[in-house]
Amino acid sequence: MARPNEEVEALLQEYADLIAITGGDAFKQRAYERAARAVGGYPQDVSGLDAKALKGIPGVGKSIADKIAEYLETGHVAAIEETRSTVPPGVRELMSIPTLGPKRAMTLYRELKVSSVDELVAAVHEDRLTGLKGFGPKAADNILHGVELMRASGGRILLGEALRIAEETVAGLVAATGCERCAYAGSVRRMKETIGDVDVLVAAPDEDAEAVMTAFTELPTAAEVVVHGLKKTSVRTAKGLQIDLRVLPPDSWGAGLQYFTGAQQHNIRTREIAQRKGLKLSEYGVFDAERDKPLPARTEEEVYAHLDLPWIPPTLREDRGEVAAAQRGELPTLVGEDDLRGDLHTHTDLTDGLASLEEMVEAAARRGYAYYAVTDHAPELKMQRMTSEKMLAQRDRVRALADRYGRRLRLLHGTELNIDPEGEVDWPADFLAGFDLCVASVHSHFGLDRAAQTRRLIRAIENPHVNVIGHPTTRKLGRRAGIDVDLDAVFAACARTGTALEVNGHPERLDLRDEHVLLARRHGVRFAIDSDAHAVSELANVRFGVATAQRGWLTPAEVINTWPLTRLRRFLRP
DNA sequence: GCCGTTTTCGGCCCGACTGTTTTCAGTCG
Structure with a gap:
């Protein structure tokens, strides 16, 4: 669940888009856009404000304040739902394609019954845009290029949003029965600029794994449960972002965190070093390869120490020479x-x-x-x-x-x-x-x-x-x-x-x-x-x-x- | 729909660029 201010911002922006698509008053549209932005950037949590205080937000007058209040109270706004029902959600999605705005998105829907990005791509390939008002010879190329640009991120989301979801998930799990440690790992921990899915780890005794997993599937963020097991459970948020939770024995915490932080190529390097030292490195620990005897791996520092390496900051773990630098004792002291x-x-x-x-x-x-x-x-x-x-x-x-x-x-x-x-x-x-x-x-x-x-x-x-x-x-x-x-x-x-x-x-x-x-x-x-x-x-x-x-x-x-x-x-x- | 030392109506950020047109709509910053 997004923070209330962001939810309200998204709602008002949606209404502004709908006004534009349906050919409503452009000034009204801008008023909603302005209010959306103001709410998103407002330092106080709007869910704690009454209608009067809401009007204190610049760009929010009586009408918008009432809608926000209605939303905070009931979870929906009648006027917005009504407008929403006249335009399929996919039409608004078309606007996210660069060079396509509200007017031409509506033309595509009205004339070609196109109401999703996939349908639009199909329409382009079937040459159905030719002759359509406002769509000339360049339109098809521009649309396909725009779609490609959007998809280049492969459905990935921005770090800022992923990090917020990761932190909320961790905050929601720390209180679960048996949870000894909880942290996010993966590309979010490495702070990659876009994120495909969110990895979260919990250290808990085996007997508490069930309780942790249940707590996870019951988080408000979890719109859908994809996989539900005792070691691994995956959910999807309303927006389709997958969150994977792994539960590990507390003794495996360091090894698990190291393993699930990645990047994969970094892990390959560290495993190679382990191999050369007669060790085996997995998400469950560092082992003496011959006797299969577990060595202490409760922290990442311990894991790296077994490899004769200093702890390597997650933001460096991309196999860009950090392992070699660590071996030489030349890791940079990173700016914080x-x-x-x-x-x-x-x-x-x-x-x-x-x-x-x-x-x-x-x-x-x-x-x-x-x-x-x-x-x-x-x-x-x-x-x-x-x-x-x-x-x-x-x-x-x-x-x-x-x-x-x-x-x-x-x-x-x-x-x-x-x-x-x-x-x-x-x-x-x-x-x-x-x-x-x-x-x-x-x-x-x-x-x-x-x-x-x-x-x-x-x-x-x-x-x-x-x-x-x-x-x-x-x-x-x-x-x-x-x-x-x-x-x-x-x-x-x-x-x-x-x-x-x-x-x-x-x-x-x-x-x-x-x-x-x-x-x-x-x-x-x-x-x-x-x-x-x-x-x-x-x-x-x-x-x-x-x-x-x-x-x-x-x-x-x-x-x-x-x-x-x-x-x-x-x-x-x- | 918001707003007010031009104030309760009539304005509202404004210009450039692109691709579509044949004089300009749509999109963007």
Whole structure:
């Protein structure tokens, strides 16, 4: 079960989509979208709010507040159910295909009776789109490409959502009878960017396995039971995500956790080492191969110690040389969330953020940051309606706020610039010089060819006022591939000019991605791990940025926002 | 459907791009 705010957000967004599909008032649709976003990013749990308090959420008026209250009380909203009944759910699913929006999704349903992605693909192959209004010669290719993009993730879900489900499952099992230890393992523990299924382990005595499994199948998350045994049980969530639970004897905990964390290739390496040492490694323990005698394996540290290896952090277990590095005693000391002294890419409601400057700054202070940068969008992203005057007025507010926080939290006034097709950014040099920090990102012209993208990025990197390149490839997981660019040339330029590359922590971005971080650090590039938060709750997304950085083997020294402010300032103003 | 130092009606983020058209709708950020 999603958190109430997210459930309500999804519900309001669904209603907004339905309004669009059925040709309802576009402003009404936007009102629901705005409210959905506001609820999703609202710091308080909406299930604890009455109708009056709900109206305090920006963008939520009487009508929407009543619907939320109705939903929280009864689990459904009559008006939404009614609209829902007029459009098959698959029609809305069509909108998730890039280039297909509400209008053409409805055309497909009305004219061709297409109401699922599969039916659409079939219709394309049967050439039934030809002649359909709004669907020209390119439409078929674009649709098939879009579907392919969606399916490239193979039905996988984003790390952020999987981690939430994993943590909820663990929280729901720790109280089960006999549960001595409980943890999630698998790709969630390795913090891979997308997740196919969630693996959870419980250490419990054999006689309690039944009780643990029953507790598992009775979790609210479990919509359907796929397999029900004493060692392994699998359920599926309402959205179709499979969760596997394994119950192990407590003595096997370390071996089980190691085995089920993977990755498979990492396990093959460790088993090979075990073999060479006359040992056998399985999910049940480490054994003396000849006498089949179990050796202590209650913790992962013990398992690795039997192999003469130090404990290897899960984020490194991808068979990317971590076992060899461990054997040489050269594992990196990975950057951790506690190492971050600040966030260098965040937004407020001056542009598309949901929270005020004051709310964001206070939340940053609560996170224990030493410094915090406010980097709202620049004018060339036209929809943000930014002006130089607004930016300067915000700077005054930031400076005044900085006086209030003093040494407790240092505030930096920055901006997120737009890199245009030529590599130019929004303001002239003298205006840029007034910022403490400039992040520059690509927000348009994703389709330029490789040479043009590379030229444009390098030009921005060479701009002396640009300190950080935000979400460098601008990919969106499951939505959009990154821009086509010569990354080696980009990394070299960053190293040469002292421009940092962002590891953006938004679960949909994680950009640079782990493998690119690995490549970039070979060039001696510096990195910034940022949340790109548009709401108070999103400040916590740095967690995913840190995980991605770890998967790219980053150490604190390479990450500029682990540095003390004086050193960071020197980097920003060379 | 929301909102209000232009306030209870009449606005609502606005422009670019793509692919479809033959002057523009749909989609996206």
